[in-house]
Amino acid sequence: MIDPQLKYTPEHEWVRLLEGGVAEVGITDFAQEQLGEIVFVDQLEEGKEVKKGDFLCTLESIKTVSDMYAPVSGRIIAINPAVCDGDPQFAPELINKAPYTEGWIARLVMSEPSQVDDLLDDSAYQKLIEAE
Amino acid sequence: MDAQTIFEKSQPGRLGVMPPLSDVPLPSQPPMWPSGMGRQEAPPLPELSELDVLRHFVGLSQKNYSVDTQFYPLGSCTMKYNPRLNERMAALPGFTQLHPLSDPQQAQGALELMYSLQEALGEITGMEAVTLQPAAGAHGELTALMVMAAYFRSRGEERHLVLVPDSSHGTNPASAALAGFQVVTLPSAANGLVDMLALESHLGPQVACLMLTNPSTLGHFETQIEEICELCHRHGALVYYDGANMNALLGLARPGDMGFDMVHLNLHKTFSTPHGGGGPGSGPVGARGPLVDFLPGPLVAKGERGYHFMTPSQSIGRVRTFWGNFGVLVKAWAYIRHLGAPGLKAASLHAILAANYLQELLKEAYDLPYPGRCMHEFVLSAHNLKAEKGIKALDVAKGLLERGFHAPTVYFPLIVEEALMIEPTETEDVETLEAFAQAMLEIARQETAEDLHQAPRHLPVSRLDEALAARRPVLKM
Numbered sequence: 001m002i003d004p005q006l007k008y009t010p011e012h013e014w015v016r017l018l019e020g021g022v023a024e025v026g027i028t029d030f031a032q033e034q035l036g037e038i039v040f041v042d043q044l045e046e047g048k049e050v051k052k053g054d055f056l057c058t059l060e061s062i063k064t065v066s067d068m069y070a071p072v073s074g075r076i077i078a079i080n081p082a083v084c085d086g087d088p089q090f091a092p093e094l095i096n097k098a099p100y101t102e103g104w105i106a107r108l109v110m111s112e113p114s115q116v117d118d119l120l121d122d123s124a125y126q127k128l129i130e131a132e
Numbered sequence: 133m134d135a136q137t138i139f140e141k142s143q144p145g146r147l148g149v150m151p152p153l154s155d156v157p158l159p160s161q162p163p164m165w166p167s168g169m170g171r172q173e174a175p176p177l178p179e180l181s182e183l184d185v186l187r188h189f190v191g192l193s194q195k196n197y198s199v200d201t202q203f204y205p206l207g208s209c210t211m212k213y214n215p216r217l218n219e220r221m222a223a224l225p226g227f228t229q230l231h232p233l234s235d236p237q238q239a240q241g242a243l244e245l246m247y248s249l250q251e252a253l254g255e256i257t258g259m260e261a262v263t264l265q266p267a268a269g270a271h272g273e274l275t276a277l278m279v280m281a282a283y284f285r286s287r288g289e290e291r292h293l294v295l296v297p298d299s300s301h302g303t304n305p306a307s308a309a310l311a312g313f314q315v316v317t318l319p320s321a322a323n324g325l326v327d328m329l330a331l332e333s334h335l336g337p338q339v340a341c342l343m344l345t346n347p348s349t350l351g352h353f354e355t356q357i358e359e360i361c362e363l364c365h366r367h368g369a370l371v372y373y374d375g376a377n378m379n380a381l382l383g384l385a386r387p388g389d390m391g392f393d394m395v396h397l398n399l400h401k402t403f404s405t406p407h408g409g410g411g412p413g414s415g416p417v418g419a420r421g422p423l424v425d426f427l428p429g430p431l432v433a434k435g436e437r438g439y440h441f442m443t444p445s446q447s448i449g450r451v452r453t454f455w456g457n458f459g460v461l462v463k464a465w466a467y468i469r470h471l472g473a474p475g476l477k478a479a480s481l482h483a484i485l486a487a488n489y490l491q492e493l494l495k496e497a498y499d500l501p502y503p504g505r506c507m508h509e510f511v512l513s514a515h516n517l518k519a520e521k522g523i524k525a526l527d528v529a530k531g532l533l534e535r536g537f538h539a540p541t542v543y544f545p546l547i548v549e550e551a552l553m554i555e556p557t558e559t560e561d562v563e564t565l566e567a568f569a570q571a572m573l574e575i576a577r578q579e580t581a582e583d584l585h586q587a588p589r590h591l592p593v594s595r596l597d598e599a600l601a602a603r604r605p606v607l608k609m
Binding site for chain 2: 034036037039040060062063064090092093
């Protein structure tokens, strides 16, 4: 399942452009399927500046722990409460159930909005996962 | 399942024994601890009859799954039979009654055993000296990396990188990070072995060490191992042998001869001492050449007046209190003497034969992503079963539990999707191997994953929601 509205990276992250130069990011359906049931998201820091390709957070599933990288450069301005352990809304299963909507992970104010042009569109990403 | 704890079974006033009233007068002096710190009421200990206690613990023991009850093909763990002779030797009063602070002159038997074991493990691995201190495999890895760090420090070399293949045991990068190194992951070649070009491109003046498991976690022997070690040495780097898979090589090949500089062994795998809750581990570390001087002390040495403890000249110091997990050392020595050199070699040959037989029986029904003869273990994949019928490695594991077998290691090594890592060991007979293969084939022949999703139905606990347990753990009774 791929959402045609979104942009993608070869590392299986997606980007949704919101108003005001804000990028919402998450992992793709393919990625959540590979990882298995996600139980924990760690080391995500609100306010932190990241460069494209920098470490963003770790995703822990019942099978493995993986790093997630920033698909674009910017400052983290929001973290989905569903991925914050201890938050009353903590529900990491949303990353598995609704990876492109309620399972978003973070929002960044982009420092280099032109980076979006380098991301993959849905058909290019589709080709990439078919090859895997 | 009867899940009541012994505290929940307690009934006020019920007793197993009737102690006599104390005839010791209460102390007249005030207590030595601050007032207010003393307990005001009796501790809430469970109150049960002797028979209730017996039934409680026998009941728990019967829910247990172990090598003593059934087949346990947990890949990379070498769950072989633990001969009862080992237990008898470790229970000898001469060992159990010996105080760890006894004068070495009055503990010559224990020192002789340690010395003999050091020598035997050195001979088996091709190492010049062995320390018996580390308490388990990962502790051995950490110890060896600390030794290497001390060695490079003494030479004024600043090497802070450790190379680890992407197929490695998770302990390798963890130990390297804990020892203060930065970890660089080395991508494997298409055949799952070390990629020589990738290795060469990662080597350089900052690389301290390559950590390698041989046979690899895929159960394949690194055929270019001598070239790998030579290449590392040419760049000034050391090569570390993760001994988790040594059960494939006893009496057949020696890490020292391949060019490895340091090794650890898991006595609780290869040398038949209990593990997995059955007893503490032991992870002796061996070294060659200049690294010997940096080993943790004390080692046992033989002199004119018998055996004595000694510490190498540039030792990193102690890594464990007293003399390591001594009881485990006794059991491993009993195993080595029990089998002798020909017996150890036969054990490895049988382990390899058993793994290859199982691989042949299963390679059609499951994917074998890295084909060819295996050593003591092999890795199947449920990739096709998942794509065709939705049967995942986890479903295969649960289906095996239902059929009376322990599951293999699943989802490891990380380079194999839906991995099922199977290590039968040398101590299983052919009937057990075939019965296990039958169960595996029956699972692969299921039309859908539906039935497997209900498994296991007949065990003390049924299918657990592992994700829920990890997401919202309840960390109390």
